[in-house]
Amino acid sequence: MQGGTADKISYSSLREYLGILSGAFFVSRTKIDYFEENIKMKLNNIDFATYFNNYPDKNGYFGKYGGVFVEDKLKRAMAEITEAYYSICQSRKFIAELRRIRKEFQGRPTPVTHLERLSDAMGGKVQLYAKREDLNHSGAHKLNHCMGEALLAKFMGKKKVIAETGAGQHGVALATAAAYFGLKCDIYMGAVDIKKQAPNVARMKILGANVIEVTHGLQTLKEAVDAAFDAYSREYEDAIYCIGSVLGPHPFPMMVRDFQSVVGIEAREQFIDMTGHLPSAIVACVGGGSNAAGLFAGFLNDPVDIYGIEPLGRGEKLGDHAASLKYGTEGIMHGFNSIMLKDENGDPAPVYSVASGLDYPSSGPEHAFLQEIGRVKYDVINDEETIDAFYRLARLEGIIPAIESSHAVAYGMKLAQKMDHGSVLINLSGRGDKDMDYIIENYGIR
Numbered sequence: 006m007q008g009g010t011a012d013k014i015s016y017s018s019l020r021e022y023l024g025i026l027s028g029a030f031f032v033s034r035t036k037i038d039y040f041e042e043n044i045k046m047k048l049n050n051i052d053f054a055t056y057f058n059n060y061p062d063k064n065g066y067f068g069k070y071g072g073v074f075v076e077d078k079l080k081r082a083m084a085e086i087t088e089a090y091y092s093i094c095q096s097r098k099f100i101a102e103l104r105r106i107r108k109e110f111q112g113r114p115t116p117v118t119h120l121e122r123l124s125d126a127m128g129g130k131v132q133l134y135a136k137r138e139d140l141n142h143s144g145a146h147k148l149n150h151c152m153g154e155a156l157l158a159k160f161m162g163k164k165k166v167i168a169e170t171g172a173g174q175h176g177v178a179l180a181t182a183a184a185y186f187g188l189k190c191d192i193y194m195g196a197v198d199i200k201k202q203a204p205n206v207a208r209m210k211i212l213g214a215n216v217i218e219v220t221h222g223l224q225t226l227k228e229a230v231d232a233a234f235d236a237y238s239r240e241y242e243d244a245i246y247c248i249g250s251v252l253g254p255h256p257f258p259m260m261v262r263d264f265q266s267v268v269g270i271e272a273r274e275q276f277i278d279m280t281g282h283l284p285s286a287i288v289a290c291v292g293g294g295s296n297a298a299g300l301f302a303g304f305l306n307d308p309v310d311i312y313g314i315e316p317l318g319r320g321e322k323l324g325d326h327a328a329s330l331k332y333g334t335e336g337i338m339h340g341f342n343s344i345m346l347k348d349e350n351g352d353p354a355p356v357y358s359v360a361s362g363l364d365y366p367s368s369g370p371e372h373a374f375l376q377e378i379g380r381v382k383y384d385v386i387n388d389e390e391t392i393d394a395f396y397r398l399a400r401l402e403g404i405i406p407a408i409e410s411s412h413a414v415a416y417g418m419k420l421a422q423k424m425d426h427g428s429v430l431i432n433l434s435g436r437g438d439k440d441m442d443y444i445i446e447n448y449g450i451r
């Protein structure tokens with residue numbers, strides 16, 4: 006399909022490599038190079054200057070987390086995607102096409118906004134900034150990896166993309182990508198979720214996707230995942246499975262991170278360009294962990310505090326939250342080993358969050374690893390703090406954030422009150438139009 010090694014990209018640092026691979030735009034070379042040379046982060050014997058060479062390893066492990074826990078037939082399909090990823094996605098042709106799409110279709114780079122009035126409201130000692138993934142086409146970061154996955158499908162000669170969706174956000178992003186590339190698109194969705202998420206079902210259908218109702222078990226996300234995997238094991242010759250976050254068997258956690266790293270690479274350059282220095286801290290919400298992994302990738306090798314924020318929902322009781330990294334234990338689900346919330350039988354526990362995009366009982370293996378080695382601190386924000394942040398950002402900055410992203414905003418606000426000085430960069434993973442009816446109905450206008 007593509008040329009040999011002569012076709013491969015060249016790069017001078019791993020961050021540049023990731024930047025090129027993810028289709029990022031470099032804005033201020035000289036300043037960035039200065040920062041590049043001067044920084045060497047090491048922790049627990051891990052050298053972050055070479056991190057992306059070693060994590061995941063060739064079997065898809067971040068330390069003990071990750072791997073490929075699927076039936077043999079699907080193991081072959083995963084190996085095929087891994088092989089294709091390494092050969093195709095590093096080719097000049099693929100990268101040129103991805104960069105064109107990032108700019109012409111998605112509207113990238115998305116801006117970084119200085120949240121001046123919110124900073125003042127928090128006491129003014131710390132400056133808050135937001136990376137505006139709400140301005141990415143289709144209103145959230147998810148399209149970053151969906152365009153990459155669908156472009157890979159196209160290069161591999163596949164005719165169809167398959168996925169499951171819970172709240173419908175991933176389904177909409179993938180349907181968008183499929184329409185753009187002229188690929189067929191089968192989205193598996195639990196019957197209960199189809200009823201709850203009517204606007205997203207309508208969007209997927211308008212975009213030409215085939216929404217397949219899953220009617221067994223609890224008829225929600227877990228059953229939809231099983232049904233999508235089932236379909237994929239029958240159709241993998243013609244189709245590619247597109248995961249919605251840094252989850253699932255290798256190579257998905259790596260591939261989705263790499264495509265999402267466009268967020269962190271852009272944000273780092275933009276932030277340095279705007280302020281002349283690095284942020285003191287960065288914050289992102291964590292469901293499966295894709296927007297967080299994307300932001301973090303830009304800053305792992307920097308002297309920057311990194312925070313991943315999980316939803317504490319109504320409280321600490323199992324079933325009232327979805328803070329899997331904070332309260333979970335090691336286990337295997339959906340094809341990978343990570344930290345997960347389990348019920349008394351060891352099965353994935355029921356979870357709850359006011360943000361439907363965050364209610365998943367595990368998180369990507371890389372997050373489990375980054376928590377274990379202490380590079381990223383994972384903390385929680387509850388529903389009430391989230392709704393407060395949602396309204397603060399709307400009223401003080403004229404930005405209506407997604408409820409998911411509002412978790413990160415709430416934590417950024419807390420940091421701003423706690424720290425003496427410095428700056429905090431928040432990943433605004435998506436816009437809140439989808440959440441307005443729900444918020445007005447359940448919390449009223451504040």
Ligand SMILES: *Cc1c(COP(=O)(O)O)cnc(C)c1O
Nearest residue numbers: 250292293294295296362409435
């Ligand atoms: C889906 C979604 C999330 C959560 O997914 P991650 O993989 O954890 O990023 C966060 N924010 C928005 C706006 C989403 O749509």
